[in-house]
Amino acid sequence: MSGLQGKRVAVAADRRAEEIGTLIRNFGGEPVVYSIQGKMNLDETTSAANVQDLISGSFDWVILTTGIGARTLADSARRNELHEDFIDKLKRSRLAIRGKKTTDWMKEHNLEPERLAADGTMAELMHELEASPERGSVFLQAYNLDDAKWKSTLEEMGYDVYLSQPYSFEKPKAANLQELKMEIFDQSVEAVIFTSKTQVKNLFEDTEDQEMLTRQFNDQVLAVAVGKVTAKELADQRINEVLQPKNQKMGAMVVNLNQYFTQLSESY
Known part of the structure; x- marks a missing residue:
């Protein structure tokens, strides 16, 4: 069984969000898109x-x-x-x-x-x-x-x-930011995919939410980055585990995400 089967994965991207969503569905997951890149x-x-x-x-x-x-x-x-x-x-x-x-x-x-x-x-x-x-x-x-x-x-x-x-x-839509934060706070998504450091900065910009967001990522919500720059921005927010592919491409990222959850389920 696919590691993403039945799992909800938030996508913070704008460009190529549809493509990422299709890849997640191919592995049985449910993508939820909250674009926080900004125009x-x-x-x-x-x-x-x-x-x-x-x-x-x-x-x-x-x-x-x-x-x-x-x-x-x-x-x-x-x-x-x-x-x-x-x-x-x-x-x-x-x-x-x-x-x-x-x-x-x-x-x-x-x-x-x-x-x-x-x-x-x-x-x-x-x-x-x-x-x-x-x-x-x-x-x-x-x-x-x-x-x-x-x-x-x-x-x-x-x-x-x-x-x-x-x-x-431009700044992203406030509604998108708030809805994504609520998904993270409620731990109603298993992972959040980021494709740029701009998205990470936008999510963590409100200082009142920073500590809670970091805590949730370090508890049950997996932070996923497409590459090193985005991963470093997440690490700068004191997130202990950031999943990123060796090959910095969208497809490799989703494949890695599926493998991560497959291995996690097999370890139980």
Whole structure:
């Protein structure tokens, strides 16, 4: 019998939530979707200005932190007939990146990073840049999550930072947040799947709920992360056990979740 048979699994994702739900059903589970990612807003005016400033400016490093951000800047460059200049500038720049999706975008354009976060985290990327003997100007592509933190970190190292924010996230619907919290508080779901650290931050943002949420995850509700960045954010919330796949993909994550509950039932 499938390990997920008859189990309710909450999905905090927005994008690909339907796909994750289908995988859960295939293993006999019941997905309940409470998207707490928040709506993504692309800022075309900012993107166009960022592209112009990158092409015309002089930067010692170009830091790309998300695949969405890199694509958004590239799309803006294309709309403004600057795509060739944009890619050429990146090819002539020292690039520092994090994340699989950023890496995939780079490969599409035959771009090679000089610095790459081995574990996919911003903390590791900052460590890589701190090890660089040169200090100078940095083009930092980020979004409205920890952007001030990483800008400040680079400035403390001695870098002059240009902050590029081609997109941002709105707060999620309050009803979605509250309903997911009630599922966790009541332990009416066996697990909660997170596909980004934004979702974790949104869930734990209300300080009054943090302790109770952590307690429930450390008791009966399993926290599931698609990858290392999301898993670290959960660990930062003092959650003792976070299930994550070695292969950071949605399908592998659900397979791992099914195996976890199968092994758990066999141990009884």
